[in-house]
Amino acid sequence: MKNPNHHAIHITKDKCIGCVHCMSACPTRAIRISGGKARIIDQLCIDCAECLRVCPHEAVHSHTTSFAALEAFDYKVAIPSTVIYGQFGPTVVPNEILSALRRVGFDEVYDLSSICELNCAATEEYLNEHPSPRPYITSTCPVVVRIIQRRYPSLCAQILPIEPPREIAAKILRTILPKALGIPAEKIGIIHITPCPAKIVSINSPATLAKSYLDGAMSISDIFPQILKALRKSEEDALMRHLFPETLFSGIGMGWPLSGGETRGLKSHRAVAVSGIRDTMRVLDEVEGGLLQDIDLLECTVCPDGCVGGPLGVENRFLAKSRVLELVSAAGEHAVVDQKDVSRLYHRNFLSFDHPVTPVESRPLDADPGEAIRKAQRREAIFAGLPMKDCGICGAPDCRTLADDIVRGYARLEDCPFLGKEKR
């Protein structure tokens, strides 16, 4: 079932000690501490994983696809994010990594860099055909889509309606493989391998598709030890992959997981890339305020430096980025995808969203406009009486949010630890 409030991020109650790290880090103020434990408000959470990054007790975890879940399929296909190529040392080439994934248990593994290039070419074509509105916003980062649905609903129509590479790749494979292999479609499992906890959300409750073409998203950090083991066992394989590379990588697509990588291949459009959740929100605020209309395409990724800064990666993002950049320059600037093929797929709507992104119901103070106004008045009055220390001891991230919770009936003024004392 499609549930817009399905989440990848969960709190393990046993490990949570009720400190305020996650609550302070949450950009949408979706976390409260109650009964000594952190709790996520489903309606507000955008799965950005900022809480997962800061939790000192490993109490925040993400639900990604486990290896055991693959047993449900007769034929297992992996399409790893190109972030994976940056997780190993400078001597390990992408072909070795793909080959190691096959030995780990996947029947086939496909590189995504050429599909990234394809997506970029399709984006170029879409921008040529649609001179307004401006800027369009890319949809690769599922958190950006979710935050627009919830906080910037009027920008839904500015999301560029071309599916991201992972979905396009899975759709192509799902079209071709059942016939080529003689295996029923439902017995073929297509798994994305990713540093991102939010991909599983875009698979389980997609914002733009009736159903995702992917069957799961596996964390790079989960599968990393097995890949490493497979790499160590196979020096001969490594030699072979170095001498006879079998996959043609796209230099244009390879850099996709680095901030700016999605738009680097654009030939005739002005693009701006933003990364990090807070900067993304700041820029989306500006777009909603009517700014940046001279920009054609806005690439937003909520992880620092792009997907390469995803919390489920292994290598630190600076080294990973440096390695990916080496691979980008090694692969060169020439196109590996034929523009005519892209154009054909594009005009068959093969690359398009099934349906546009729609806003997710917001959370007004009250359904009745008059009552909402009265509650807002009360909220201001309450806020004016709070100490403005934003200490978090009441269980809300800051005084403003406590005032908001009080008028909504979720908290009480007595929850503030300072008010009682001052009176005494």
Next chain:
Amino acid sequence: MSAADDVFRQDFPVKGGDFAKAGTAACRIKELLKDLGLDSWTVRRAAIVAYEAEMNVVMYAWEARIDLSVTPGSVRLVVDDRGPGIPDIELAMTEGYTTATAEMRELGFGAGMGLPNIRKNADDFRIESEVGRGTRLDITIRTNGRRTP
């Protein structure tokens, strides 16, 4: 409860020249309107108006107060600034006309769309200005007004 209670009022100070904080008031106004349950197009139009008005103050005036008042049917913004004033309002309302310095334009500001853009997104728009004293904008956006920004 009488109808007079159905007004939410709040004012936001804006400082001229404070580019680092530019947009803060507009963002707060936008958040408020969302909390009040206004539809997203009304919020967007109000956000555009508030943003442009705030930028005008930051770029040209010394200081201002944005008075927001919201009723179930309308959003009203009164922007009262202390500043140089506008000698020729008609000229200032022309799209593309700007007095922004090259430095401001380099920063991406002052394309000369501010006032015309405010008028475009408002259902009711009044402007008064006195040279050497300041400018006052009075903008109303009705929740059942124009549908697209």
